[in-house]
Amino acid sequence: MLIVLSGPSGVGKGTVRQAMLAGDYRDFQYSISMTTRNMRPGEVDGVDYYFRTKEQFEHEIATGGMLEYAQYVGNYYGTPLKYVNQTLDSGRDVLLEIEVKGAMQVREKCPDGVFIFLTPPDLSELKHRLTGRGTDSAEVIEKRITQAADEIAMMANYDYAVVNDKVDLAVKRIERIIESEHLRVPRVIDRYKSMLDADPISQSK
Amino acid sequence: MLIVLSGPSGVGKGTVRQAMLAGDYRDFQYSISMTTRNMRPGEVDGVDYYFRTKEQFEHEIATGGMLEYAQYVGNYYGTPLKYVNQTLDSGRDVLLEIEVKGAMQVREKCPDGVFIFLTPPDLSELKHRLTGRGTDSAEVIEKRITQAADEIAMMANYDYAVVNDKVDLAVKRIERIIESEHLRVPRVIDRYKSMLDADPISQSK
Numbered sequence: 207m208l209i210v211l212s213g214p215s216g217v218g219k220g221t222v223r224q225a226m227l228a229g230d231y232r233d234f235q236y237s238i239s240m241t242t243r244n245m246r247p248g249e250v251d252g253v254d255y256y257f258r259t260k261e262q263f264e265h266e267i268a269t270g271g272m273l274e275y276a277q278y279v280g281n282y283y284g285t286p287l288k289y290v291n292q293t294l295d296s297g298r299d300v301l302l303e304i305e306v307k308g309a310m311q312v313r314e315k316c317p318d319g320v321f322i323f324l325t326p327p328d329l330s331e332l333k334h335r336l337t338g339r340g341t342d343s344a345e346v347i348e349k350r351i352t353q354a355a356d357e358i359a360m361m362a363n364y365d366y367a368v369v370n371d372k373v374d375l376a377v378k379r380i381e382r383i384i385e386s387e388h389l390r391v392p393r394v395i396d397r398y399k400s401m402l403d404a405d406p407i408s409q410s411k
Numbered sequence: 412m413l414i415v416l417s418g419p420s421g422v423g424k425g426t427v428r429q430a431m432l433a434g435d436y437r438d439f440q441y442s443i444s445m446t447t448r449n450m451r452p453g454e455v456d457g458v459d460y461y462f463r464t465k466e467q468f469e470h471e472i473a474t475g476g477m478l479e480y481a482q483y484v485g486n487y488y489g490t491p492l493k494y495v496n497q498t499l500d501s502g503r504d505v506l507l508e509i510e511v512k513g514a515m516q517v518r519e520k521c522p523d524g525v526f527i528f529l530t531p532p533d534l535s536e537l538k539h540r541l542t543g544r545g546t547d548s549a550e551v552i553e554k555r556i557t558q559a560a561d562e563i564a565m566m567a568n569y570d571y572a573v574v575n576d577k578v579d580l581a582v583k584r585i586e587r588i589i590e591s592e593h594l595r596v597p598r599v600i601d602r603y604k605s606m607l608d609a610d611p612i613s614q615s616k
Contacts (some may be wrong), residue, residue: 216440323596329603351607358603366594367603378596386591389571389584391528398534398563402556 207299207393208290208316209234209384212309213324214357218370222324222380223303225373231381234299240266243281244405256286265343274304274311284308299384306360313363322380323364327371330356412504412598413495413521414589417514418529419562423470423575427585428508430578436586439504442495446472448486450522462493464562487515504589511565518568523600525592527585528569534559534577 227236240256242263251257258266263282265274267303275284285302292296293300302312313321328350342350361367366383387393418424432441445461447468456462463471468487471477480489490507498505507517518526533555547555566572571588575581592598 263508333501341512354603355607357608358600361596361603362600364596366591367596367599368594379454379590382587383591383594387582389573389588391566391569391572395563398559398566402560402563 207384207387208294208312208319208381209299209301210309210312210319210321211301211303211324211380212306212322212364213370214286214306214326214353214360215337217324217326218373218376219303219324221373222370222376223301225377226380227283229377229381231384234301234384235293236301236303237285237293238386239304240272240275240284240286241281241283243283273302273315274308275304307389320366320383321364322366322368322383323361324370324376325357325361325367327369329357330369330371412592413499413517413524414504414506414585415514415517415524415526416506416508416529416585417511417527417569417573419511419531419558419565420429422529422531423581424508424529426578427575428506429582430582431506431585434437434582434586434591439506439589440498441506441508442498444488444509445477445480445491446486446488450486452482477519478507479513481510483510490517517569519586525571526569526590527571527573527588528566529575529581530562530572532574534562535574535576547610 211219211223219327220319223236226234238254238256240258240263242260243255244257245251245255245257249255249257260282263275263284266283266284266286267275273285273287273290275282277283283305285304285308290300290302304310304312309321313318368376368379368383416424422490428441431439441458443459443461445463445468447463447465450456450460450462453464454460457581465487468480469491471489471491472480472487476492478490478492478515482488484553488510488515490509495505495507507514509517514526517524556584571611573584
């Protein structure tokens with residue numbers, strides 16, 4: 207099963223992903239992204255990112271090797287398809303932690319994936335703030351409303367909305383989602399059906 | 412949110428429901444069924460069932476008062492609509508524990524409900540038995556295959572399949588499903604959208 211964790215920039219996707227990797231629930235494999243940006247001190251190729259040249263990255267794009275990719279500040283970032291497919295073929299879940307644009311590319315290619323939208327806690331508290339005692343200026347409020355409208359529009363393309371109020375709570379919610387998704391009938395019924403096909407009696411009928 | 416727990420007869424739906432009611436997770440209200448069968452020693456009207464006469468039950472059916480109903484061995488069993496609606500309107504989840512025929516009636520009326528199919532543990536172990544060392548007779552195997560085919564056909568109409576291998580594990584899985592379903596975007600996005608509508612600035616635009 208492909209699990210896509212995404213959300214607006216600054217929501218804390220990376221922190222939640224790191225907490226998931228450090229936690230007890232490890233029934234998934236994290237898909238390491240590929241980038242053309244320079245390695246920073248302490249980063250390791252193949253751990254933090256696959257660090258590649260622009261030419262290498264563009265070759266991957268041209269040969270269909272990227273599940274999703276985008277450019278930020280002159281650098282490419284993306285998910286190599288090969289590793290995702292290998293892990294899924296081995297029967298393990300794959301976790302992607304990517305930007306919303308990339309997530310929408312994945313949604314088109316993998317509609318069966320589980321798409322989780324991490325929401326900023328102040329989005330769910332927005333009404334409280336907007337109808338509150340006017341501590342925010344009209345300008346600040348208007349800006350936050352525009353941003354909230356954008357965030358809600360993004361959310362509409364996802365399966366689940368998880369509030370990142372506390373990292374450990376967000377992680378627990380995501381883990382529950384993963385476990386529940388594995389019980390969904392469309393994901394399990396073929397396994398049940400195949401048991402019947404394997405039976406010698408019904409085949410001889 | 413309406414939660415429908417169902418499954419083939421003998422799978423242990425009642426036991427799982429009772430364990431849910433006795434457990435720590437109580438963010439739901441159990442919907443008591445109505446029946447025309449006689450009260451048994453120790454049973455209480457309004458606790459175990461709403462005990463009604465055949466005439467009263469048929470009056471409910473005629474006036475659209477039943478969410479679902481069926482007859483078994485000459486008696487009616489069913490779910491009164493009024494109580495379900497009252498509880499849903501109050502914002503609480505409602506749990507129904509009903510037979511598969513009734514569940515399909517509810518599915519038609521409440522497509523947004525969460526439909527959970529409890530599966531017998533030997534269904535998931537069926538392949539093992541069928542391809543095993545032949546301790547079952549051909550007759551027993553054939554009968555179990557027919558039954559399994561029926562169970563899998565029923566399962567196709569549900570959202571989730573939960574194996575009832577151990578009652579406490581089945582309960583945990585159901586609780587996780589309920590919690591995750593509450594995070595599904597179609598269930599929450601209107602609440603987010605309504606925050607924007609409530610805002611005085613965007614209304615004045």
